[in-house]
Amino acid sequence: MVTGKDTGYSGTGRPSARRMESGPVAVIECIEEIPCNPCEGACPVGAIQVGQPLTNLPKLSEHKCTGCGICIAACPGLAIFNIDLSRGDETAIVAMPYEYLPLPKEGAAVTVTDRDGQPVGRGLVHSVKRMEKYDNTAIVSVEVKKELADIVRSIKEGEDGTEETNLPLRRDY
Amino acid sequence: MKQIEMAVIGAGPAGLGAAVEAAGHGVRVVVFDENNKPGGQLFKQIHKFFGSKEHLAGIRGFRIGAELLAQAAELDIDVKLGAVVYGLFSDRQIGIVHQGVKRLYQAEAILLATGAAENTLSFPGSTLPGVMSAGAAQTMANVHRVLPGKKVLMVGTGNVGLIVAYQLLQAGARVVALVDAAPRLGGYAVHAAKLRRAGVPLRLRHTIVEVRGKETVERAVVAEVDENFNPIKGSDEILSVDTVCLAVGLSPLTELAWMGGCRFKYLPGLGGHIPVHNQNMLTTSPGIYIAGDIAGVEEASTALEEGRLAGTAIAERLGYLSFEQAKVKKEAIRSRLDQLRTGPFGAKRKSLKETLVKEWI
Ligand SMILES: Cc1cc2nc3c(=O)[nH]c(=O)nc-3n(C[C@H](O)[C@H](O)[C@H](O)COP(=O)(O)OP(=O)(O)OC[C@H]3O[C@@H](n4cnc5c(N)ncnc54)[C@H](O)[C@@H]3O)c2cc1C
Ligand code: SF4
Ligand code: SF4
Numbered sequence: 001m002v003t004g005k006d007t008g009y010s011g012t013g014r015p016s017a018r019r020m021e022s023g024p025v026a027v028i029e030c031i032e033e034i035p036c037n038p039c040e041g042a043c044p045v046g047a048i049q050v051g052q053p054l055t056n057l058p059k060l061s062e063h064k065c066t067g068c069g070i071c072i073a074a075c076p077g078l079a080i081f082n083i084d085l086s087r088g089d090e091t092a093i094v095a096m097p098y099e100y101l102p103l104p105k106e107g108a109a110v111t112v113t114d115r116d117g118q119p120v121g122r123g124l125v126h127s128v129k130r131m132e133k134y135d136n137t138a139i140v141s142v143e144v145k146k147e148l149a150d151i152v153r154s155i156k157e158g159e160d161g162t163e164e165t166n167l168p169l170r171r172d173y
Numbered sequence: 174m175k176q177i178e179m180a181v182i183g184a185g186p187a188g189l190g191a192a193v194e195a196a197g198h199g200v201r202v203v204v205f206d207e208n209n210k211p212g213g214q215l216f217k218q219i220h221k222f223f224g225s226k227e228h229l230a231g232i233r234g235f236r237i238g239a240e241l242l243a244q245a246a247e248l249d250i251d252v253k254l255g256a257v258v259y260g261l262f263s264d265r266q267i268g269i270v271h272q273g274v275k276r277l278y279q280a281e282a283i284l285l286a287t288g289a290a291e292n293t294l295s296f297p298g299s300t301l302p303g304v305m306s307a308g309a310a311q312t313m314a315n316v317h318r319v320l321p322g323k324k325v326l327m328v329g330t331g332n333v334g335l336i337v338a339y340q341l342l343q344a345g346a347r348v349v350a351l352v353d354a355a356p357r358l359g360g361y362a363v364h365a366a367k368l369r370r371a372g373v374p375l376r377l378r379h380t381i382v383e384v385r386g387k388e389t390v391e392r393a394v395v396a397e398v399d400e401n402f403n404p405i406k407g408s409d410e411i412l413s414v415d416t417v418c419l420a421v422g423l424s425p426l427t428e429l430a431w432m433g434g435c436r437f438k439y440l441p442g443l444g445g446h447i448p449v450h451n452q453n454m455l456t457t458s459p460g461i462y463i464a465g466d467i468a469g470v471e472e473a474s475t476a477l478e479e480g481r482l483a484g485t486a487i488a489e490r491l492g493y494l495s496f497e498q499a500k501v502k503k504e505a506i507r508s509r510l511d512q513l514r515t516g517p518f519g520a521k522r523k524s525l526k527e528t529l530v531k532e533w534i
Pocket of ligand 1: 183184186187188212213215220222223259286288289308337426465467470471472474475476
């Protein structure tokens, strides 16, 4: 069984903690040498580099990255996330690609899950972005407890969309 | 008997890619496909493709298919659907049953782009309704919009198994587990990561032993396997499922190439018996070219490029491109193919393909 609680990937696609503290930034969890580079072409500021050969792992220039999130939807492997640790001591925002229907509703409380799909707490849906150029890959951002920022990588929606959250979250949207 | 310049058999990415390329240089092309819709596998593929911009990466498969069809229409390519090619005879004659009528064509050049068929497995209960190939489940869900079942066991963790399992989740099914007898994941880690994030267990070193049910699938028995892939006694586990999908590899559809007298080489890494071909995708039979999965099971992106390569070579053969013009185009396509055949997955395929080319003389 492929499990194992990995807490994160190291490598060239990962920004420093310091950079995450300064605002949203891409976190690229593409760890295998496959011939692929749409992330590189999608980034409007050239913050991702794959180069030649195509199987190079993507390299993030964390200081160029503006955290716009465009690469999240462009990656066919759904391997890019954005993390924002700049919101203070309590919560963080994790943005993820999402290709299931129905889409979660902004402001809804959801169960947040780790890389193995295991529930690790509750979060609030901060935003759901859909754009034509995303071609049906939505970008869902959730607000989670700060210590979960590098653990949460998906959400589980149920009938519990309205359930009270046990997290100290601001409902300012 | 009708005379044609270039006959393409199979309207998947390889066949359409070749037809569009050749027709773009002026060749008059007729494409035959047994289905009622062209596109081969592409129209089931609702996910975004890998590769680079030149390989149309980041675009969903069915959109690539639609684009190819639009180009084919613009170039006035004659695409005959519901046309089963049943035989390839001497002097490049092809026998076709088109809408119930038998016809014979003679072509100056032929491209075989028939793709591959999915392998199957037999085990007690494997004939019960509800056991199907992953591709069949994918066609039901993505083309016909019918959910094949609610609780699915996927057998095989190659890219087909991983992608189809994800698409069944998207369609609303629950994927109970994926099993694979191998100790390692067959497909890409990023595809597997999507399933893991959805909480789907991926069980390596496990196989399907039996399917139980009165009239349809009700339960599947899976077990751990030892190094020789034999189920370990006592490791049985019963899963409650209504659908079992088999994603256990593809075998090239080579019947027409055998009939055409092509020389073959057995390369299990490419799917089995593969027609030997040269750098222009020409087989050992004069005027008979191949491209796509028939030339070794790879991916839609490589199939498309191989098709373009064959289309260029055929345009050159028929006098629509000079040696120099063709050379430049072929070099560009080959370098794009090389890009796709790098890395731990691609490098192995590249060396196998080179073996085929070396055999051709
Ligand atoms: C489930 C699944 C997922 C995949 N995912 C990806 C992916 O993410 N990325 C990627 O690059 N590749 C992917 N692939 C692989 C890709 O689909 C194939 O490699 C590609 O389609 C091969 O193209 P082709 O043109 O050779 O064959 P096909 O697309 O199979 O087309 C062959 C056509 O020929 C027709 N035909 C065959 N014999 C005859 C005959 N005698 N007479 C008339 N017509 C005939 C067939 O009906 C078919 O329409 C996937 C494949 C599957 C099955
Ligand atoms: S988040 Fe925006 S700026 Fe940062 S790497 Fe992705 S596309 Fe580039
Ligand atoms: S687009 Fe995604 S899968 Fe492709 S190289 Fe970039 S991060 Fe990896």
